[in-house]
Amino acid sequence: MKLQKSSLVDIVMDRIKAYISENKMQPGDKFLTEKELTEKLNVSRTVVREAIISLQSVGILTIKPGGGMYIANAQVEGIRNILTHHFETYGLKVKELLEIRKILELGALRLIIENNIDVDADRLTKLNKKYEAGIYTDTDMKTVDADFHRQLIKEANNEAFFNLSTIINQYFSLTNIDLTTDEQGLLASAKEHQNIIEALINKDLVTAQDTMTTHFKPIFMWINQEGRND
């Protein structure tokens, strides 16, 4: 365990974070000004600025030029930026990510059923109808499909889980997976969507997960077939 002497900037960052915690500041709240921070912390404006800009880049503060600083409300954004860079630099194994997505979606189904949650079947069905209709019109199928799955995960009623899935999906959207399936494949997907809804209504975990597994199968085949590893 290496504990190198912390720089002033690090100390100031910690103190600012502590201040936010201690005062229970909420997203959107107005924060102190640079001047107030320099006086309160007894450091130069340079140090304060390097600290607050770092805090902005990790999604803790929002800086409005001329208008002060505020507690940021999008905690997800900072993480997304990190993942995005990591993806662009080191590449990303699409298969690994796809496996994670599958795990999360299967997990959502399990949560819903094990916690005996009554899903909003109407809403899910409506989203799937949109998906169906999109097959015959000029629609971005990727988006309507994502909407359905997003709602599915939301039904699990676990905010942290939902946020995690959101990040993964955004990360996933960076990869250029081309899912231009034929009409038949898309219709099959729509049917699978509907079957999943019904399985959830019937609290039938096995059927729900099996159907979801089937739903994922084509894209896994696509990946394996062309030997895409990154």
Next chain:
Amino acid sequence: MKLQKSSLVDIVMDRIKAYISENKMQPGDKFLTEKELTEKLNVSRTVVREAIISLQSVGILTIKPGGGMYIANAQVEGIRNILTHHFETYGLKVKELLEIRKILELGALRLIIENNIDVDADRLTKLNKKYEAGIYTDTDMKTVDADFHRQLIKEANNEAFFNLSTIINQYFSLTNIDLTTDEQGLLASAKEHQNIIEALINKDLVTAQDTMTTHFKPIFMWINQEGRND
């Protein structure tokens, strides 16, 4: 969608990230110096410094005072810091996190079996033996248990998944869940560990997942019983 005018610092951050990507720099590689960056990008040292310190805080660069800058190797650290702050400020629903952990571990089991992976049973058994031995000695059971589960997830052979789980577990370790179970409960856990190993060897997904579900049951009960929601 608000796209505010990017500050110079943001631009410089992007250009630095792009430089890292384009040159395919790897963790540990020596990066440019502040001086080189100011000359190459034609901005003041102030801007460069605010940019690189931000990049350090998100875990992309490592700055060694007096010794230059390097490509960071701990991609997880930046995310962990964000989550830690989020936890300290907004609290965290233990139950939600626990559900995520369960989902991930069940997912690991599925990955191992569906991908027909032969787990390193010896290694897992050895870790579990350590767990067993720890019951009767002065050992931090939390750590030895974590070691076992960590290895389990590693066996799934999905690096992105492993990293994700690591983050969740570190986040999880922030909560003070006290699992001081009695000797009988710990012995049962050890037995469950062993049963999971055997189920993996036999490629029996249902048994593996059922056992894991049982393994999680006590802690879920502990949470529900005392009505802990945060």
Next chain:
DNA sequence: GGTTATAATATTGTCAGACCAATTTTATAT
């Protein structure tokens, strides 16, 4: 020649002051 101690250099850390740009607040006029 190789090793070690020392000095010189390079690099990051912090500070101070200045000026610009954007925003907010205050004063003024209608």
Next chain:
DNA sequence: ATATAAAATTGGTCTGACAATATTATAACC
């Protein structure tokens, strides 16, 4: 009371300086 203009506040960028630390070059020694 409202609209406009002026002033003050606040963040954005630049320059120059010096300190602290790490690296490199040099000198001395065996």
